[in-house]
Amino acid sequence: MTDPALPSVGAPPGTPTAVEIFDTTLRDGAQFEGISLSVEDKLRVAEQLDWLGVAWIEGGYPMANPKDEEFFRRAVNELQLSTATLVAFGSTRRKAGKVDDDPTLRALVEAGTSTVCIVGKSWDFHVTDALETTLDEGVAMVGDSVKFLRNAGLRVFFDAEHFFDGYKANPEFALRVLEAAATEGADCVVLCDTNGGSLPHEVQRITGEVVSYLEGVKVGIHTQNDSGCAVANSIAAVLGGASHVQGTVNGYGERTGNANLMTVIPDLTLKLGIETLPEGRISRLTSVSRHVAELVNLPPHAADPYVGSSAFAHKGGLHTSALGRAGGASYEHVDPAVVGNRTRVLVSELGGRAGLGMKAEEFGLELDGAQTKDLSERVNLLESQGWVFEAADASLELLMRDVQGWTQEFFAVESYRVTTEHLNPAGGNDAALSTEATVTVAVDGERVVTEGSGNGPVNALDAALRSALADRLPALSKIHLTDFRVRVLDAADAAGNADTGAVVRVLIDTTNGDETWTTVGVSPNVIEASWTALVDALVFGLLHT
Ligand SMILES: [Zn+2]
Numbered sequence: 001m002t003d004p005a006l007p008s009v010g011a012p013p014g015t016p017t018a019v020e021i022f023d024t025t026l027r028d029g030a031q032f033e034g035i036s037l038s039v040e041d042k043l044r045v046a047e048q049l050d051w052l053g054v055a056w057i058e059g060g061y062p063m064a065n066p067k068d069e070e071f072f073r074r075a076v077n078e079l080q081l082s083t084a085t086l087v088a089f090g091s092t093r094r095k096a097g098k099v100d101d102d103p104t105l106r107a108l109v110e111a112g113t114s115t116v117c118i119v120g121k122s123w124d125f126h127v128t129d130a131l132e133t134t135l136d137e138g139v140a141m142v143g144d145s146v147k148f149l150r151n152a153g154l155r156v157f158f159d160a161e162h163f164f165d166g167y168k169a170n171p172e173f174a175l176r177v178l179e180a181a182a183t184e185g186a187d188c189v190v191l192c193d194t195n196g197g198s199l200p201h202e203v204q205r206i207t208g209e210v211v212s213y214l215e216g217v218k219v220g221i222h223t224q225n226d227s228g229c230a231v232a233n234s235i236a237a238v239l240g241g242a243s244h245v246q247g248t249v250n251g252y253g254e255r256t257g258n259a260n261l262m263t264v265i266p267d268l269t270l271k272l273g274i275e276t277l278p279e280g281r282i283s284r285l286t287s288v289s290r291h292v293a294e295l296v297n298l299p300p301h302a303a304d305p306y307v308g309s310s311a312f313a314h315k316g317g318l319h320t321s322a323l324g325r326a327g328g329a330s331y332e333h334v335d336p337a338v339v340g341n342r343t344r345v346l347v348s349e350l351g352g353r354a355g356l357g358m359k360a361e362e363f364g365l366e367l368d369g370a371q372t373k374d375l376s377e378r379v380n381l382l383e384s385q386g387w388v389f390e391a392a393d394a395s396l397e398l399l400m401r402d403v404q405g406w407t408q409e410f411f412a413v414e415s416y417r418v419t420t421e422h423l424n425p426a427g428g429n430d431a432a433l434s435t436e437a438t439v440t441v442a443v444d445g446e447r448v449v450t451e452g453s454g455n456g457p458v459n460a461l462d463a464a465l466r467s468a469l470a471d472r473l474p475a476l477s478k479i480h481l482t483d484f485r486v487r488v489l490d491a492a493d494a495a496g497n498a499d500t501g502a503v504v505r506v507l508i509d510t511t512n513g514d515e516t517w518t519t520v521g522v523s524p525n526v527i528e529a530s531w532t533a534l535v536d537a538l539v540f541g542l543l544h545t
Contacts, residue, residue, distance in 0.1 A: 011272040016243040018275035019268055022056040022157075022190075022220065023049050023261060025292065026071075027089050029252035030060070035296045042071045043079060044295050049249070050084040052288045053281035054261070056157075058087045058117060058246075063107035072111040083278055086113045087157070092120040092145040095133040099148035109152045118145055119159040119192075122177040123166030135173055143180035150185040157244075158182075159222060163191040164198045167206050175213055188218040188244045193233060196226025196256065200236035207240030220244030223259045225251060230259040235267055238274065249292040250301065262289045262307045270334050286340035287514055294511050299483040309516065312336040315346040315390060346390035347379065363397045365404070375403045385522060386489045386503050392520035394510075394540040395533070408539045411469055414440040414447070418457045418527055437464040444472050458484055458508075458530045465538065475512075479541035481534075482516065483509035486526060506530045510537040512545045 011017075026042050029035065037045070042059070049057050059075055060068030075086055088111035093102040108116045120142040121127050127138035142158065149156045158181035160166070166174040178189045191207060203221070211219050221237035221244070223230040234245050245268075251260030262285055268274040269282055276282075289307040293300040302310040312332055336342050345358045353376050360367045367375060378399065379389055389396040398408075416439045424432035436453045437460035452463025462481060469476055485507045506521045506529040517540055521532030 011274060012239065014241070015239055015272065016241065016274065018243065019238055020055040020244045021261060021265060021276055022058065022087070022244055022246040023054045023084075023248060024058040024089075024222075024246050024258065025049070025248040025252060027058045027060050028246075028254060028258050029248035029296075031254040032252040032257060032296075034298060035252060037296065039067055039071050039074060041295050043075060045249075045292055046075060046079055046081070046084075046086070048288050048291050048295070050079070050081045052284050053083045053277040055084060056087050056115070057081075057084045058089050059113070061089045062111045063090055063104045069107070069111075072113065076112040085115055087115045087117050088113045089117050089119070092118055092141045093148070095131055095137055095141060099144050102145075102148075105145060105148055108149065109154070113154075115155040115157070115187075116149055117157040117159055117190075118149070119161050120145070120177065120181070121162065121166075122160035122174045123162035124170040124173045126162060126166070127173075135176075138173075139176050139180045142177050143184045146181050146184035146186045156181075156186045157188045157190060157220070158186040159190045159192050161192050162194045164193050164202065164206055165195060167210075168202075171209075175210070178210065178214060178217075182214055182217045186217075188220045189214065190220035190222050190244065190246060191237065191242070192222040193224055193230075196224030196230065198223075198229070198233060199227060200229055200232045203233040204236035204240040207237040207242050211241030218243055220246060221259075222246040224253060225256040225258065225260075228256075230257065231263045231267065234259040234264050235272075238268060238272070250289055250298075250304065252296065252298075260304070263305045266306045266334070266339050270338065283338060283340045290511065290516055291513055294480070294482065294513055297482075299509060300516060306334075306339045307341055309344070311341055313344040313346050344393065347396060352376070359396065360400055363400065365397070365400055367400065367404070371403050375400060378403065382522075386505050387520055387522050388505065388507075389520070391507060392518045392533075394517035395519045395536050398519075398536055398540060408543070410473060410539060410542050411441045411443040413535065414442065416440070416461060416464070416531060418460055420457065435460040437461045439464040439468055441465070441468050443469055457527050458534060461527075461531060462534060465534070469538075473542060475542055475545040476538065478512045478545055479538060480511055481508055481537065482511050483507075484530075486529075489522075504529045506533045508533040508537050510541055512541055515544065517541070517544075 026045060030037055046057050060071055062069045062072055072088060088108050090104045090108040093099050093105055099105055121138055124135055127135055146156050160178055163174060181189050219242045221234050221242045223233040245264055247259035247261040247264050250262060251257040265276050269276050286307040290300050302308045305311060345355055347355050347359050353372050356372055356375055418437040420435045422433045435457055438451050440449045448468045450464050450468040452460050452467055454460035454463050466476055487505045489503050489505055503522055503524050504526045507518055509516055509518050519533045519536040521529040523529040
């Protein structure tokens with residue numbers, strides 16, 4: 001049976017046929033809590049964005065931040081961008097100041113990019129109350145700055161800050177600001193939902209009104225996710241006529257984030273038939289999402305649309321048997337391969353042997369009837385003891401290989417030991433806390449004893465194991481643990497007996513930059529559970545890297 005065709009989709013008449021993608025991960029995204037990027041990190045993120053094929057990469061704010069200044073210096077000299085153009089960000093001239101001696105504008109010219117993006121105020125209240133100047137001066141600040149930058153030979157984008165709130169309060173002033181930017185030669189005027197409080201119906205209507213008012217001027221959209229509508233608002237703006245969309249990888253951004261380009265791009269491309277990336281690039285989306293998550297050192301979001309590891313994951317009998325019979329289209333809104341992702345079958349007691357068979361196929365393994373029966377019994381037994389294979393594909397694959405008689409030959413563990421010492425526990429001084437691990441392993445026929453230290457037992461064990469194996473197994477340098485989760489199961493036993501019944505489940509997420517995988521360990525002892533998950537994480541990585 002072949003897949004039923006996906007419903008045919010397309011944009012309503014009047015929608016732009018192409019939208020340029022403007023990425024601001026390195027500027028707005030870098031404001032996300034928990035992100036702190038070195039210049040080196042920023043260069044690597046920029047390479048990923050270029051590989052994906054976005055049109056514009058906003059690199060940062062050279063005036064506000066010396067690190068951004070260095071980024072532009074190195075980016076202009078070192079990066080070989082093939083599809084993207086680098087953009088420096090700044091603001092308009094100061095009030096009552098002159099453009100030629102304005103430090104922000106000078107920093108923009110000195111950043112050395114061909115293109116700059118400046119932000120200016122379009123909400124009357126912010127001009128009169130925050131800037132404490134007249135509305136006429138507010139308009140002049142925008143017009144003068146665009147003109148100055150254009151005269152310096154630069155392409156200029158204008159971000160209209162608080163545009164939607166400003167338009168609702170005083171549409172005449174908000175439009176005057178845009179008009180000043182457009183008249184002085186801005187390439188695109190970008191409507192910003194700076195506080196992120198707008199809803200899609202407003203964004204679509206207001207964008208439509210701006211597009212018809214400014215006939216012939218390119219209009220862009222920049223949304224924040226404070227109402228949970230950043231992606232929806234971006235789509236709404238495009239339906240209203242916007243042809244330039246700003247956003248970030250994985251939706252990183254101030255507060256609740258920006259429009260997630262990993263969702264916006266496939267929504268526009270696959271659902272509305274709008275051109276966004278160069279031909280053939282959209283299949284790189286999942287890889288870029290995960291690679292950038294690794295570069296910014298945040299765990300990828302499993303439930304993210306299109307690119308998350310759960311985006312095409314199916315659990316339970318009905319789903320999985322329908323998938324087996326009819327293929328993906330029966331329960332998937334798009335073919336996951338189109339965005340570089342894949343269908344996953346989640347194995348649990350519900351899944352049964354049919355699920356395990358499909359899972360084996362997914363891993364490229366062939367199990368015969370006896371092996372499937374053996375595997376099914378072992379999975380059921382282990383799950384009754386607290387293991388969860390639906391969340392730990394990598395451990396399941398290793399278990400399947402084990403059932404087939406495979407054993408890993410990368411290394412053999414003889415013993416490990418880990419100690420934590422606190423020299424000043426009462427003082428609460430973490431600097432006095434140290435964890436050290438020793439492992440003894442056989443690798444390449446040689447017995448090696450190594451030590452490692454870390455901020456906790458898993459780190460220390462990981463470090464010790466790596467120093468034992470690094471020389472012989474260089475692929476390990478690409479493999480990093482990204483997340484670690486512990487759960488205590490069955491802790492509430494009979495009174496006074498709580499710890500005898502408790503087991504601990506540890507899940508470890510690991511990546512090699514292209515793929516991420518999860519392993520599981522269960523034991524009454526948290527270190528042993530961690531060790532099991534850690535060893536499987538590295539073995540799986542070595543097998544697949
Ligand atoms: Zn923003």
